[in-house]
Amino acid sequence: MEKRVTVLAGDGIGKEVTDAAVVVLEAVAKKYGHMFRFDHQLVGGAAVDAKNNPLPEETVASCEASDAILLGAVGGPKWDHNPPALRAEQGLLRLRKQFDLFANLRPVKAVSTLIQSSPLKEDIAKDVDMMIVRELTGGVYFGTPSLYNDEEAVDTMPYSRPEIERIVDKAFEIAMKRNKRITSVDKANVLATSRLWRQIVDEKKAQYPEVEVRHQLVDSVAMSIITSPKDFDVILTENMFGDILSDEASVITGSLGLLPSASIRSDGFGMYEPVHGTAPEIAGQNIANPAAAILSAAMMLTYSFDMLEEAQAIEDAVYGTFEDGYFTGDLTKDQPLGTKEWTEKVLQRLQA
Ligand SMILES: NC(=O)c1ccc[n+]([C@@H]2O[C@H](COP(=O)([O-])OP(=O)(O)OC[C@H]3O[C@@H](n4cnc5c(N)ncnc54)[C@H](O)[C@@H]3O)[C@@H](O)[C@H]2O)c1
Numbered sequence: 001m002e003k004r005v006t007v008l009a010g011d012g013i014g015k016e017v018t019d020a021a022v023v024v025l026e027a028v029a030k031k032y033g034h035m036f037r038f039d040h041q042l043v044g045g046a047a048v049d050a051k052n053n054p055l056p057e058e059t060v061a062s063c064e065a066s067d068a069i070l071l072g073a074v075g076g077p078k079w080d081h082n083p084p085a086l087r088a089e090q091g092l093l094r095l096r097k098q099f100d101l102f103a104n105l106r107p108v109k110a111v112s113t114l115i116q117s118s119p120l121k122e123d124i125a126k127d128v129d130m131m132i133v134r135e136l137t138g139g140v141y142f143g144t145p146s147l148y149n150d151e152e153a154v155d156t157m158p159y160s161r162p163e164i165e166r167i168v169d170k171a172f173e174i175a176m177k178r179n180k181r182i183t184s185v186d187k188a189n190v191l192a193t194s195r196l197w198r199q200i201v202d203e204k205k206a207q208y209p210e211v212e213v214r215h216q217l218v219d220s221v222a223m224s225i226i227t228s229p230k231d232f233d234v235i236l237t238e239n240m241f242g243d244i245l246s247d248e249a250s251v252i253t254g255s256l257g258l259l260p261s262a263s264i265r266s267d268g269f270g271m272y273e274p275v276h277g278t279a280p281e282i283a284g285q286n287i288a289n290p291a292a293a294i295l296s297a298a299m300m301l302t303y304s305f306d307m308l309e310e311a312q313a314i315e316d317a318v319y320g321t322f323e324d325g326y327f328t329g330d331l332t333k334d335q336p337l338g339t340k341e342w343t344e345k346v347l348q349r350l351q352a
């Protein structure tokens with residue numbers, strides 16, 4: 001099969017980790033007889049510097065002509081004080097909104113070879129396997145009015161019925177393919193959007209009688225995700241709660257550098273991005289963990305290209321490399337491998 005992929009490295013460690021994902025995809029293409037055409041474009045701070053726009057037209061045009069997008073990360077101190085339209089993160093938010101990528105899937109899997117890197121006790125972290133389904137194009141990230149001046153600031157958190165219904169449907173679909181358990185996370189004791197969210201989840205539940213649905217308040221989930229993570233299978237939540245809970249859940253696995261994500265819409269088009277950010281303090285040093293970006297590439301093969309065997313081959317190579325005892329510096333202090341050297345081990349496994 002031939003596929004076009006727009007690669008948006010972005011800023012900080014974005015380039016190092018997307019470079020790793022691209023070489024892995026090239027190895028997969030060679031092994032399975034596919035052709036992936038990569039088109040590299042600017043987004044985020046790099047695009048602000050070059051084009052005075054965090055999401056230049058050429059980037060949008062390339063994404064429109066592609067079958068999927070692979071993104072590194074955007075942002076950093078250099079652009080933090082820019083006016084809102086010229087902030088690096090705007091490039092990412094506009095991409096998500098413009099391409100209607102409403103469903104953000106963030107799997108959190110604790111594998112036994114990495115348990116020693118988790119600060120949690122082994123019996124708590126062991127065998128955790130959950131999927132965070134985060135609404136990605138609504139809520140407080142995109143609310144108007146939005147206002148900021150020296151005296152006053154306003155954010156608004158709107159959600160419409162159709163916006164909630166489609167993400168709730170997606171969560172039920174995913175739950176049906178997994179263990180038929182959903183925890184819907186909200187703040188219904190305070191927020192009107194959460195009360196509508198709860199109502200719609202309850203309505204949809206009637207269509208999926210086999211799925212066990214639990215509502216839990218986000219503050220309580222923030223605690224239970226650490227004390228009893230195995231209680232969760234599918235976590236369904238709105239945009240900002242999902243952002244916060246996914247970074248928190250990464251702790252269970254051992255590192256934020258392990259968490260991939262898929263940002264998809266209904267027709268199969270998607271953007272694939274690690275959950276982590278640009279990690280400015282380690283950028284350019286060949287020490288970032290590329291696993292999250294490589295696993296995001298595997299999600300691209302699954303969700304956009306329907307290449308399930310190829311995706312599995314990437315996952316096996318990544319987890320096999322950990323089993324072989326090779327780790328980057330976020331996971332071990334004992335002779336860690338660099339980003340490139342660790343990726344080379346993954347390639348060797350793929351090519352074996
Ligand atoms: N999707 C994205 O583009 C995205 C996501 C999150 C944050 N950001 C941006 O990134 C910038 C930095 O944000 P932050 O510091 O809060 O979060 P971050 O995710 O960049 O870093 C948090 C911590 O995790 C470590 N870390 C992250 N990824 C790693 C990896 N692959 N390997 C090893 N260690 C890793 C960092 O060194 C740091 O200690 C900000 O501008 C933020 O807006 C972008």
Ligand SMILES: CC(C)[C@H](C(=O)O)[C@@H](O)C(=O)O
Binds near residue numbers: 074089093243277
């Ligand atoms: C960079 C930022 C806008 C983004 C978000 O908040 O969605 C990031 O934290 C993420 O998790 O993808």
Ligand SMILES: [Mg+2]
Binds near residue numbers: 243244275
């Ligand atoms: Mg985040």
